[in-house]
Amino acid sequence: MRRLVAVALIAWSAQARADDDFLHRLAGEARARLDAAVAARAPKLVPPVPLVPRWRAQRLGPIDLGADPVAVAAADLDGDGKAELYIVTAREVIAVSLAGRPRELGRVAFTGEPAVPEPRDTVGAAVVERGAVIASVSSFQRGMRVAWRGKVLVGEPGEPGFELCPGERAQLVPGRNYFGEGAAATFITRCAAAVDPQGYPLKLRAQLSTGSKLEVTVARCAADGSACADAAHYSYANVGTAFELADLDRDGAPELVYSAAVAPGDRDYVKVLTLGEDEKRARLRKPASAEGVVGLAVADVNGDGAPHVIAVVRLFAPDQPGHVELWRLD
Numbered sequence: 001m002r003r004l005v006a007v008a009l010i011a012w013s014a015q016a017r018a019d020d021d022f023l024h025r026l027a028g029e030a031r032a033r034l035d036a037a038v039a040a041r042a043p044k045l046v047p048p049v050p051l052v053p054r055w056r057a058q059r060l061g062p063i064d065l066g067a068d069p070v071a072v073a074a075a076d077l078d079g080d081g082k083a084e085l086y087i088v089t090a091r092e093v094i095a096v097s098l099a100g101r102p103r104e105l106g107r108v109a110f111t112g113e114p115a116v117p118e119p120r121d122t123v124g125a126a127v128v129e130r131g132a133v134i135a136s137v138s139s140f141q142r143g144m145r146v147a148w149r150g151k152v153l154v155g156e157p158g159e160p161g162f163e164l165c166p167g168e169r170a171q172l173v174p175g176r177n178y179f180g181e182g183a184a185a186t187f188i189t190r191c192a193a194a195v196d197p198q199g200y201p202l203k204l205r206a207q208l209s210t211g212s213k214l215e216v217t218v219a220r221c222a223a224d225g226s227a228c229a230d231a232a233h234y235s236y237a238n239v240g241t242a243f244e245l246a247d248l249d250r251d252g253a254p255e256l257v258y259s260a261a262v263a264p265g266d267r268d269y270v271k272v273l274t275l276g277e278d279e280k281r282a283r284l285r286k287p288a289s290a291e292g293v294v295g296l297a298v299a300d301v302n303g304d305g306a307p308h309v310i311a312v313v314r315l316f317a318p319d320q321p322g323h324v325e326l327w328r329l330d
Contacts, residue, residue, distance in 0.1 A: 043223040043224045045200065046195070047195070047252070049250055050249060051250045051306055052249070053248060053249050053330050057270075057284070059326075060327060062102070062315065062324065063102040063324060064324075066321070067090055067091055068314065069324060070123055070138075071088040071123075071126040071135070072088070072126060072296070072312055073126035073128050074086065074298065075133065077128075077131060077133070078148045078151075081303040082099055082301055083098065084098065084105060085102075085297060085310055086126055087312065088124040088125070088136075088137055089137075089322065090137055091109055091139070092109045093135045095153050096326075098328070099302070102326050108153055110135075110139070110140045110155075112142045113141045113142070114139060114141070115138055115140055118138060119177040121177045122138050122139055123137070123138045123188075124138065125137075125162045125163060125164060127164070129167075134146075134163040135158075138172055138177065142157050142159060143161070144156065144157060145157075164189040164191075165190070165191035178210050185209065187210060187241055188207075188208050188241055189207045189208070190244060190245060191203070191204065191205050192244070195247075197251070200222070201221040201222075201223075201228075202219065202254065204217075204245040205219075206245055212238055214235070214237075215234075216233065217230060217232070218234075232276065234256075236256065236279070238261045239260075239261055240259035240260050240261045242259040242293045242295050243256065243259065244258075244297065245257075248283075248298070248330070250307075253274050253275065253276070255274050255283065256275055257270065259292065266292070270284070270309070271286075272285075272309070293314075294312050295311070295312035296309060296310070297310045298310070308328050308330045310326060311326070311329060313327060
């Protein structure tokens with residue numbers, strides 16, 4: 001009897017070891033197949049294809065908005081392959097065609113309760129997000145989502161406060177034209193996306209303090225856009241409220257486009273500078289006369305696949321508020 005039990009135990013042990021080996025091999029095969037599936041579906045890195053901008057300024061022409069602009073954005077929201085310019089004023093959002101001479105395409109008015117108290121200086125923001133422009137202005141409590149419905153420009157009431165970057169909202173200090181208090185007080189924040197020379201996603205963020213100092217952070221992300229880590233930080237002084245971030249020459253090293261922090265009526269300029277390079281080696285420095293640069297936007301305005309800088313310059317016309325001139329820089 002003991003011998004039969006011993007034989008049975010030996011046989012059971014051998015079978016158990018065989019089962020363990022089988023399960024171990026099965027788990028290994030499953031892991032290998034999962035790894036292969038993940039590798040097959042991994043985002044493909046696409047390095048940028050460099051361009052050679054001419055770095056020149058081209059006057060597009062004047063346009064009368066009827067009110068002074070406080071924010072701008074550019075995007076192809078009507079689907080014709082060419083970006084339009086969206087200009088925010090204290091009352092409206094105006095869509096402007098940049099094909100040929102500037103031409104108004106449509107406008108929609110802010111609605112709802114006015115802001116109380118309203119800042120003495122009207123400020124605004126415009127962010128392109130999911131096929132629409134999210135516009136905010138200090139004269140109204142709620143922003144507005146602006147998009148095209150067929151050939152008609154429409155606006156839908158948005159959320160309270162300011163949309164500074166996609167999904168990021170903030171409230172102005174009551175009665176003031178800035179966000180935050182003390183050393184943390186800022187005028188405006190801009191965010192943008194690019195890719196590095198290897199094709200890894202970059203997240204760009206620039207924040208302007210009330211002391212006209214611009215802090216720029218560059219974060220490098222994994223191929224799928226997750227697990228981002230700060231890769232570089234830059235500081236610039238004497239920066240105006242008109243600025244943008246973009247890789248204008250598609251070489252993987254983004255540029256900063258900005259105006260000067262000057263008083264109204266003083267001579268302004270637009271400067272294009274690669275992040276990290278000496279400011280004396282600016283790619284472009286375009287003086288702007290009249291009352292200064294009030295807005296900058298970057299987009300492909302003629303369908304050639306290259307990014308272009310659009311500068312909105314206020315013209316001196318006391319009896320014509322909102323009389324501006326548009327320039328293309330590339």
